[in-house]
Amino acid sequence: MDKYNTGSDTLIFRKPQATDGQPLNALVNRCPPLDTNSTYCNLLQCTHFADTSIAVENADQALVGFISGYIPPTRPDTLFVWQVAVDPGCRGQGLAQRMLKALVERCRTEQSIRYIETTITPGNSASEALFTRVYTELQAPIEKTVLFSRKTHFADQHDDEVLWRGGPLDTRQA
Structure with missing residues (x-):
């Protein structure tokens, strides 16, 4: 658990726990256009994937940030970042990048x-900027390919999901 003082507020960065499931559901609902999941899915993210996710709470113990991620079974050297959520009241302070x-x-x-992977819908400038900054800071080359296509995978009901793969990370920086 790490504490960060951000002026008037102290933020605590920690591994998620089961009691974060419902607050995570509420946080994602406050963060359109993020895809909402069931509370049960959020509970699994907070328990089964706690080692590859991060929760951020404020001094009032309210969940104000969350990144869910996992390690794909066939690529044990890769962190796949599933979703990044920042409470609207905490945006513009670099919280997503710090998380x-x-x-x-x-x-x-x-x-x-x-390696770090994520998918980003074209035109999601906030996510594109976040991952570009982090990959650049980590000196991780970026490869971009369409992972799920609008036509093939979404029956024209959802935009393409472009896979952003950054790495390899310099092991000397760890």
Whole structure:
């Protein structure tokens, strides 16, 4: 658990726990256009994937940030970032970048990851900027390919999901 003082507020960065499931559901609902999941799915993210996710709470113990991630079974050196949620009242303060960097550093140490992946819908400028900044800071080359296509996978009901793969990470930075 790490504490960060952000002026008037102290933020606590920690691994998620089962009691974060319902607050995570509420946080994602406050963060359109993020896809909402069931509370049960959020409970699994907070328990089964706690080692590859990060929760951020404020001094009032309210969940204000969350990144869910996992390690794909066929790529044990890769952290796949599923979703990044920041409470609207905490945006514009670099919280998403701090959460992602803290999660990556923890996973580099505990899980020996060398690559970071995510999917981004074209035009999601906030996510594109976040991952570009973090990959650049980590000196991780970026590869982009369409993972799930609008036509093939979504029956024209959802935009393409472009896979952003960054790495390999320099193991000397861990």
